[in-house]
Amino acid sequence: MPAPMLAKAVDAVPDPGKVEGGLSYEPKWDGFRGIVSFDGDTVEIGSRGAKPLTRYFPELTEALARLLPRRCVLDGEVVVPRGEPGAQRLDWEALSQRIHPAESRIRKLAEETPALFVAFDLLSLDGEDLLDWPFERRRDALEEFAGPLASPLHVTRTTRDVELARTWLERFEGAGLDGVVAKPLAAPYAPGKRTLFKIKHHRSADVVVLGYRVHKSGAGVGSLLVGLYGENGELYGVGGISAFSDVKRLELVDELAPLVERDESGEAVRGEGERNRFSSAKDVSFVKLRPERVVEVRYDQMEGHRFRHTVQFARWRPDRDPASCTYEQLELPHSYDLGAVLD
Template identity: 70%
Template sequence: MTVVSPESPVSPMLAKAVAAVPEPDSLPGGLQYEPKWDGFRAIIYADGSDVQIGSRGSKMLTRYFPEVVAQIADQVTVPCVLDGELIVRTGERGSERLDWEALSQRIHPAASRVTKLAEQTPASFVAFDLLAEAGESLLDAPLADRRARLEKLMAPLRAPLHLSQTTGDVVTARRWLEEFEGAGLDGVVAKGLDSPYTPNKRTMLKIKHHRTADVVALGYRIHKSGRGVGSILVGLYHEGTLLGVGGVSAFSDARRLELIDELDDVVERDEHGEPLTGEGERNRFSSNKDVSFVRLRPERVLEVQYDQMEGMRFRHTAQFARWRPDRDPESCTYDQLEVPVAWDLNDVLL
């Protein structure tokens, strides 16, 4: 039996992108549909007194969310391991939505700042899976059983600890995909009811409002005006090697200048403190263009919107969506990308 604890942390089960909400009979045993929360993935380890919060990359987030730790220690009396999402809510009652910007600011090195933000923008935890209970690992149990036990465990708990709702009705799931966007949610997730919990494997299905990817910043080019970042070069890992996949651009004048400061701490420098540069790829469109770039240490993850892939690269320039301080660069791999269903061109041409 697999031991699940902070000393032997479990990697979260992941999802692969699909274009539309699948039918319930897509998997034997049927599907369970859930809202896709737009927050920090978190594995909660609670033993009745001590509480630890693991991130998607198994790094501890405990120190950044003291208010959540206090609530779990107070309310969760049965030793357990929960899978879910940390979120921050904003707005008035009746028009509340998720606030990603406020959530991302919670990752701060200064303890005084962490304490202040815990009071100003308190986080909530939304549970959607139970990985262990009372010392028993549930990783091999089917989702239907894990969910039933999770509902029983969460029943007496109160805000800011929540249970994510589910449905087995595909019509409801498709309605969620449209309606919940207004509350800042990210889409819908589909899970096999007979499926065990598979750490670090993309066995869930996610349907998002936009086609997005988490990528690693590799470098940046100075804007043609000579001021600020013109484009960020980004990459993905493939079999342990970081490969360039394209660029991100279309920044405003003000944003270009902000990015210089935001990326300064990951700029590669020589022994004299001067930025190191690299030479980008040339093609028939850029033969006379300066393709040099400032090199960055591959430590910063950003989420981008893209239209489609062409081979191993983005076909067109991607759009910056946001920084992802909760993601480890090594987790940014090609298998997160949506792979279009194979279709014979002869069936398209008339």
């Protein structure tokens, strides 16, 4: 399987006139990138990092093996929808739970939260390598080959209308999508190269620092844990800030020392962080801080009551009262039906 072609982040949906040959725009699906390979008998799914995903999605591999009429290699995204028709959205948490070591658990989740495969490129057909074809030609071939096929295989919608793409950036977030991707129409498929453009949402929020985890090296702050106040006045953890330099990690220990909660013996009080299947063997404890310091962060979107991804440090906000850091400040997308995006 070829390595997936990648995208570089840009601040806004690019104008098609700035790229030779123009651009095609499509929704950015928030799932697992997957390369589907069908040899005429069985289906294999490879991840962005070349790790096999096949065993985790038996409902997909079995359905695609029945649906696909010819040998092919498809590039796309594995996603899981939730909600009733007319009010569906992508469910990242349900998708991430599918990566599980137990076969019985995988089969159970395959029935309870079945996945879809959204195809957006055709890399090979009947053994013919299409990587050197321009995207415009590959897209036409994809529509002809996979367009008539049924769910759980879907072909992502596209447009060459930049204004419509900008509308999608705002509208489709309500269905759980991640942004918009712009693809040069004249470009061949470039495995592992960032020749596409991705546009995601960029927002900021003021949050309260709850504590910090020690860096894995044992020296300095590895990540700051942050929270927001709910309507009941309780402070909820919403995510973390990481990616500090070696120097900054050490500086933060001294900077935050006056806020460290201590027990009667003077020892720092430690809290226990949330665990999931990725952190079950890790130390998720953290040093508790008095919730007196506010930091402004940059984030892209929410997943439930937490930030979907690790947030970025913007600046300290000594002018902000921690009690004012509530969920009300967050910009929440209007609900939008996933089915309307898939159709």
